[in-house]
Amino acid sequence: MDYKYIEQLLERYWNAETTLEEEHILRTFFRQSDVPAHLNRYAALFAQLDAEAAHELDSRFDERVLRRIADDERTVVRAERPTLLNVIRPLMQAAAAVVVVVLTAYGAQRAFERADRGVWDYNPASFENSYDNPQQAYKVLQEGLDIFSRTAQADTARAAVNPETEP
Amino acid sequence: MPTIDFRTDLLPLKNKLYRLALRIVADTVEAEDITEDTLIRVWQKRDELQDLRSVEAYCLTVCRHLALDRKALHDSQNASLDDLDYDAADAAPNPLDRLVGTDHLERIREIFNRLPERQRTLIQLRDIEGLRHSQIAEIMGTTEEAVKVSICRARQRMRQEFEAIENYGL
Incomplete structure (x- = not known):
């Protein structure tokens, strides 16, 4: 060859x-x-x-170096110490957002309510019963009138006893 | 070059770095330390190295400088044998060696390690790590031509010493 x-x-x-x-x-x-x-x-x-x-180097070397790298990373993070303001800033931002949403919702609700209420309706055609049961309606009315008559009687009696107090 | 990842970009270079360091300091523990320091150092500087052409070449450069620093430190603590006027050791094999014949590779390693640091590193990068002349030039901070000339000298020297042993030693 x-x-x-x-x-x-x-x-x-x-x-x-x-x-x-x-x-x-x-x-x-x-x-x-x-x-x-x-x-x-x-x-x-x-x-x-x-x-x-x-x-060649074995895997123990890898482990050691990687551990050292991890340590270095950790110290870097530790080095930039966050202030209290920085820590609570996200919380404050969230709270502010909630307040804004609540206030807006409340304001909107008020505005809608006012629009719904409108002027007082005096038209008897649109009158609606407050009670379905006539007996119950009667009882409620009677109680109301009772309270009125009792108040009126008490006033009259007081006026009779002590006339100077009458305006 | 995008961001440098430690596991995929740096860690695989460990053996090359280790061998280069070992070539210069000739101590396994020391070489391991140097490799570790090189990787950590490059990793910590990774943000400045975004537009680096070759991370490998950069790592090898850092590694070489660290190794040379360590070696200089050690050498300053020991008297250099190079400056002493001494008789060369008798390289002729003793009868036992001749009988066993196992010192052959050892002898070659000696030839290799007797080269000046620069030539040794060049042979390491070229013949062991298989790098291109341009890469070696980048690592050594010199020109491709200078690299070729130095490698040529190193190989010639190895050849001479090797043939001397081959012809007369045995």
């Missing part, structure tokens, strides 16, 4: 003229088991470079 290409690549490798792709070819070539004797001496060199690439 002809190894001219590899030899050329190797020569260019020493002179730092190879591209990354060519260097990859070299590495792959020297990784195989049947490298010819005159090139085999360099296999160890490339094997060593491969071995150096195997140094």
Whole structure:
């Protein structure tokens, strides 16, 4: 087999003229088991470079760094201490909103009521009974008149006893 | 680049960052620390990085600087062996090594680690992480040409040392 290409690549490798792709070819070539004797001496060199690439950090490192990151984040939050006004500001805003809504509703209700009431209706045609039961209506009327007569009698009696007080 | 998410954008870079840091400081615990600091630092700065072209390149840059800082700190506490005039260690394998023959990869790692930091990092980024010259240039803060030249020097040096061992060492 002809190894001219590899030899050329190797020569260019020493002179730092190879591209990354060519260097990859070299590495792959020297990784195989049947490298010819005159090139085999360099296999160890490339094997060593491969071995150096195997140094790695384990997941414990990840955990530690992530914990440190989390700590940093927390301190940042703690650093900007919120004032009392800032804390209750949303509450105050909500309360203000509720007050505005209640006042508006109340005002609107008042306005509608006034419009509904209108002027007093004296027309007997539109008169409606207050009570469905005539007996009950009679009783209510009688009680009203009783109260009136009692008040009137008391006034008359007081006027008879003490005439000076009469206006 | 929209907002940066820690789990999907930053955490998957951990191994690349770790290997780069390890390459520079040559200490697993230290490298893990540096990786963690890099991720946290980039995460905290995420708001300023919205219009970044490559988060990966930025992370690697931060990681390299952190690693170099740490290394400088450590080096200042120790006397540098580089400045001492000493005899090179006898790299010839002892009979046991020769018998077992397992030190081969170890030897290559030594060659690799003996490179100056800059060359070592370049080899790490190119040959181990498989980055493009343009990306490496961005990370190292230099030009693509300079990156190629340095990688060439690093590879030549590795080749020489490697062949020296291959030819005479064994």
